[in-house]
Amino acid sequence: MGRSSRLAFDPIDRAGELWSTHFGDPLSMKVVTSVMRVQQLLLAELDAILKPFDITFARYEVLVLLTFSRNGSLPLSKIGERLMVHPTSVTNAIDRLERQGLVRRVPDASDRRRTLAELTPSGKRLTKRATRALTEADFGITGVPEHAQRQLYDLLRDLRASAGDFPHPDEDVSRPA
Amino acid sequence: MGRSSRLAFDPIDRAGELWSTHFGDPLSMKVVTSVMRVQQLLLAELDAILKPFDITFARYEVLVLLTFSRNGSLPLSKIGERLMVHPTSVTNAIDRLERQGLVRRVPDASDRRRTLAELTPSGKRLTKRATRALTEADFGITGVPEHAQRQLYDLLRDLRASAGDFPHPDEDVSRPA
DNA sequence: GTGATTTACTAGGACTTCCGAGTATTTGAA
DNA sequence: TTCAAATACTCGGAAGTCCTAGTAAATCAC
Numbered sequence: 414m415g416r417s418s419r420l421a422f423d424p425i426d427r428a429g430e431l432w433s434t435h436f437g438d439p440l441s442m443k444v445v446t447s448v449m450r451v452q453q454l455l456l457a458e459l460d461a462i463l464k465p466f467d468i469t470f471a472r473y474e475v476l477v478l479l480t481f482s483r484n485g486s487l488p489l490s491k492i493g494e495r496l497m498v499h500p501t502s503v504t505n506a507i508d509r510l511e512r513q514g515l516v517r518r519v520p521d522a523s524d525r526r527r528t529l530a531e532l533t534p535s536g537k538r539l540t541k542r543a544t545r546a547l548t549e550a551d552f553g554i555t556g557v558p559e560h561a562q563r564q565l566y567d568l569l570r571d572l573r574a575s576a577g578d579f580p581h582p583d584e585d586v587s588r589p590a
Numbered sequence: 591m592g593r594s595s596r597l598a599f600d601p602i603d604r605a606g607e608l609w610s611t612h613f614g615d616p617l618s619m620k621v622v623t624s625v626m627r628v629q630q631l632l633l634a635e636l637d638a639i640l641k642p643f644d645i646t647f648a649r650y651e652v653l654v655l656l657t658f659s660r661n662g663s664l665p666l667s668k669i670g671e672r673l674m675v676h677p678t679s680v681t682n683a684i685d686r687l688e689r690q691g692l693v694r695r696v697p698d699a700s701d702r703r704r705t706l707a708e709l710t711p712s713g714k715r716l717t718k719r720a721t722r723a724l725t726e727a728d729f730g731i732t733g734v735p736e737h738a739q740r741q742l743y744d745l746l747r748d749l750r751a752s753a754g755d756f757p758h759p760d761e762d763v764s765r766p767a
Numbered sequence: 768g769t770g771a772t773t774t775a776c777t778a779g780g781a782c783t784t785c786c787g788a789g790t791a792t793t794t795g796a797a
Numbered sequence: 798t799t800c801a802a803a804t805a806c807t808c809g810g811a812a813g814t815c816c817t818a819g820t821a822a823a824t825c826a827c
């Protein structure tokens with residue numbers, strides 16, 4: 414893993430020091446490296462929490478999305494949109510979930526290009542239990558105070574906004590350009 | 591990609607709303623999802639910047655680390671430690687870099703278990719150029735003001751600290767327990 | 768000094784992500 | 798209406814991450 418063998422110092426800070434002696438101001442490099450590292454830590458933690466349920470966080474996200482949908486089913490394309498991943502990633506996830514009996518593929522009569530993914534009863538039960546486990550573990554960020562979580566969310570949201578991840582509130586979507 | 595097809599709303603906010611009606615307080619879930627998403631966006635941006643040089647960010651990190659080392663070479667194990675990735679990930683990266691002629695494997699005479707990865711002249715040149723491209727693009731976070739970057743770095747550092755990512759300053763490493 | 772343990776690297780496999788390309792179906796335009 | 802363009806899904810492949818397990822070499826203990 415990346416986590417277990419801990420150094421006697423913070424490798425990101427160290428990299429920043431070396432960076433500044435070679436290249437210049439390391440702030441943006443440190444920010445980006447930190448994001449990568451935190452993602453790595455969180456994902457490892459989440460997957461560890463979900464391991465007893467034999468799913469990964471990627472597949473858990475699909476299950477939750479289906480739980481939120483009105484009738485427990487969604488076209489694969491919608492899943493990809495909402496989760497912001499490539500269509501082939503959805504195919505891959507649904508393949509595995511279907512093999513595990515947690516989800517079923519159902520043809521969509523109203524548009525025969527589409528395939529719906531539908532939660533099975535077993536899928537619904539597992540999602541409940543997995544969600545309990547994740548919320549009890551606070552998604553792997555217990556120890557981070559609430560105000561810090563809020564600040565973090567806001568800053569990340571600003572970053573996403575400046576990367577064009579979602580429309581600005583003052584952008585009129587109905588009347589483009 | 592996840593980026594191109596933008597929804598008319600923020601999927602993370604929306605997931606938070608749905609989450610709260612089904613399960614409860616979505617703050618930690620929103621924070622974690624945001625980290626995942628930002629990592630995805632940044633990595634895509636960095637890889638796009640590096641595409642003309644025919645390397646990925648993962649391989650770039652290896653090259654920079656070698657640049658920082660005294661003689662342009664390091665044992666693979668050190669690389670894994672510093673980059674906080676699994677030994678097999680290093681093997682994989684070095685395999686590719688070696689195939690590209692950017693790095694050379696050199697046996698370590700002082701410890702014959704070890705293999706050193708050494709920058710080739712071509713590897714050194716490419717690292718310079720790639721670094722220029724990345725710094726000019728501010729590592730994909732142009733548009734994020736400096737104070738926000740600082741706050742973000744500090745919050746992520748706190749999060750890493752609470753996950754035990756590095757020793758606390760008041761922890762005496764030389765005298766364990 | 769010899770044997771057990773630890774360390775370093777690699778091989779193979781699972782999982783996720785992306786991309787490009789191909790097939791089917793629906794929509795839209797002439 | 799008929800043909801072109803857009804949309805939905807899948808297949809195969811590349812790249813990254815991790816894990817388990819195996820071999821070789823160094824270190825530690827007795």
